[in-house]
Amino acid sequence: MSSVLITILSLSSMGIVAAIILYLVAQKFKVLENPKIDDVEDALPATNCGGCGYPGCRNFAEVCVNSDTLDDLYCPVGGQETMDIVANLLGKVALQTDPRVAVIRCSGSFENRPRTNHYDGASSCAVASALYVGDTDCPVGCLGMADCVVVCDFEAIYMDDKTDLPVVIDDKCTACGACVKACPRDIIELRKRNKKDRQIFVSCINEEKGGIAKKYCSVACTGCTKCFKVCEFDAITMGNNLAFIDSDKCVLCRKCVPECPTDAILEINFLPRKTKPDKEKIIPLNKIPEKVKTDIKE
């Protein structure tokens, strides 16, 4: 009996002594931290994606608390809502920023861009791009080895087997920018998110002369300036044989789309045109397949 008692007593006293030592040490080496950092961190989405430019949500919270303004700070995943909450917590003002979405600017599918050789090296766009021009003759187009899919933390990109091109699932994309950094060819752009995820953009970044670009890809932008001439809102700029539609200026009037002789301008998530059914140009490859759509709803 007594041995049991002695055991309990000695162990508990050791525990108490250890607890006191630990308490004293903790007091001695206490790191004073602004309690607001915890509050801000709780408000953030806790995805640790690095889309804000800082390593992890806690680091971003620290920066938010310590900086004077929130002007250069933006959490793309949480969006404006989250930034408003953070601003409220800290008594600062968050800038109004439009939500963005990633867009793949290449339509070089198997049909549009014939494959001229077969690559069997390491399956990575970064490796292939450093090595050579790719399995088509286009020096700037998508290599189709899914570096963007690998880096996406939100499963918002998948490879379409039929076209060998990545497809962004608009609902899941948080515009964190990881894919933009991962793409060695800078094909992916973050564009303004419009109503119903509608988007009009030039799906090509080839800066070569029209005749040459057309040779290896039937949907290349040839720099013919037809879209530039028809745009009434100065949203289209021309440079280096390439048209570019500024997503902040574009009002989604769709006038430029039928003008394009090579179908390089894509319109996504629009209803089919009623007036001119023969000029309907909705590209099926950017539609989300039925299966994926149901996944999102669930």
Next chain:
Amino acid sequence: MLRTFRKGGIHPADNKLTEKNPVQILPLPEKVTIPLSQHVGTPAIPVVNRGDKVKVGQLVAKSKGFVSANIHSSVSGKVVKIDSLPDLTGYKKPAVVIEVEGDEWEDSIIQSTDLQKDITLSKDEILEKIRESGIVGLGGAAFPTHVKLILPHGKKADVLIINGVECEPYLTSDHRLMIEYGREMLVGTHILMKVLNVRKAMIGIENNKADAINYLKGISSYLPGIKVYPLEVKYPQGSEKQLIKALTGREVPSRKLPVDVGVIVHNVSTAYAVYEAVQKNKPLINRIVTVSGKSLKNPSNFVVRFGTSVQFLIEAAGGLPENTGKVISGGLMMGKALNSLDVPVIKGMTGILIVPGNETKRKAIEPCIRCSKCVTVCPMGLEPYLLMPLAQNENFYRLENEMVLDCIECGSCSYICPANRPLLDYIKLGKVEVNKIIRERK
């Protein structure tokens, strides 16, 4: 006991199909495409215009900056285009296209094949001639030769190594050069010795080229300072640092140059080009290229003018076999598969290899089983199994500390890996990124 380097190395099958085939002179093509960047360093600036008539050996592009090389016309004819054209990688780089008309040489070039032994020029004159002639390292790296010959301030070399190792399978261009142009090559070696002010030259040749070793030993026996050393057959002995270790026992420290241990290495083809430039006034306009492959009808060694298309070269060797899987520029181990046959022969191209389809396919990648074979074969003492995931995970700072920049890209690790892992592919990527980080730091 033959000399060799100690650490790592592999023994791929030799397959020197063309070692007994004498060098043939390839007929002139209809047009040549001469890229303006055939060397390591800044691309050259074109000095001819469209429509200009050029002669063989005329300067078409002038070197820009110190690490750069002049480029000369390899044919006579008319400049028809100066434009961006696909190079070996398929990316477009500036190039000059010349349509061939006749074969008219510059008057200053001595075309006779008589051996000219006497070196009359002074050290500076020789150096200037080498620079003017646009000579680059012909072993494959294409580093401008004059840069290597001007030693950094305060450094001194005491040994010149002439690299006749040719450890790559299939390639025999250096082997044939040593046999057919051995005397000229030795004069070139003397010229290099005079420029570098060294008294000792070591010619390293692997033991599978017995005829070349015996021939060069015979004709160099009365020459002071030059000695031929047979070496054990082991890949990658042709690499600069491995050859220095094999011949002199000296080890080049990490991120240092051979000159830091008092050695300068030049290829046998480079020595021959130096002879031609200095004694015959002939700029670098052609080289010996091995066209080989088991499925090829007539594997051969050709003297090819730069700018000739690879297609033309393969036609001359019997045409492209039907079952071809890959056409490789350079050696089997370190060469690069071409994505088009319409690319020109350039200064650094040692060979064209035709590999049948059934031999080219990479096998399925399996997980690393930690067998450490890659560590055993790495001639630089690196740990490829570790470097690959570090590069994949973009851990570039760690990668730098693991000495990734010491990698000579010989491919021994990928060759030996039983799990077929693409080790070298990712290590190369890591090197590019680490170099970027280092450049940013400056």
